[in-house]
Amino acid sequence: MDDAQQIQEKMRSLGERYLRRTYLEIDQMEAALARLRAGSTDGLKELERMMHKIRGSGAMFGFATLSDCAAEGELLCASSQPDPSVIAKLETHAREMRVHVLDAAKLHNILLENGPASLHG
């Protein structure tokens, strides 16, 4: 296997891991959004950072739609105060990101949730 093939294989493997991890991270994002909705005044910065990471790594692994959705969410976090309308928009982004993760997993034949092995492989 030459260098290019090795890198391609590594990227594929890491991309799978990224999708599995992102699927779980969206749970964390939704929990953070629930806290914001319940009146917590911080959390938007952490959400911005999470979206930023999903955006950057998503683009690295070729998950452009997911990356673009995360980019929009990141921008919203960076430019807004946590009022109900912003939280609602971010909740929509989180749902959309979950759909994009599921679509990408289906396309690439990756199991996201079927026991601990598939989540932590």
Place this chain on the structure above:
Amino acid sequence: MASSLLRTVLYVDDEPDIREIVEMSLGLIDGLKVHTRGSGESALADIASIAPDMLLIDVMMPGLDGPATVARLREQPRWAQLPFVFMTAKAMPQEVARFKEIGAADVIAKPFDPMELGNRVVAIWKGLNHG
């Protein structure tokens, strides 16, 4: 005076996947030793033992971000002249200009081509050594 050969690079990023990719990519460069750390804090703690010729560092990290880590490093005379390159998904022209104003040798945008990253880093190094 900077060494003419780039021997050791330290890459700092809180994202483990990206650290693996960078380590793999830069590992394609013959003779280049690559160290990675997952935070600005760990980079500061270990930099003396790593003694890199160049620092590649992600901008957005929890705790000490890239610019803050670099600022702390530059407080130490030994590292004040260490060449550093930011890596970021936020590489708009005004941000690149800002990063260069604070002394970055260059800014590498994410996503990057893993097959080309090594060549880019070597080119940046060579550019520094020719003034």
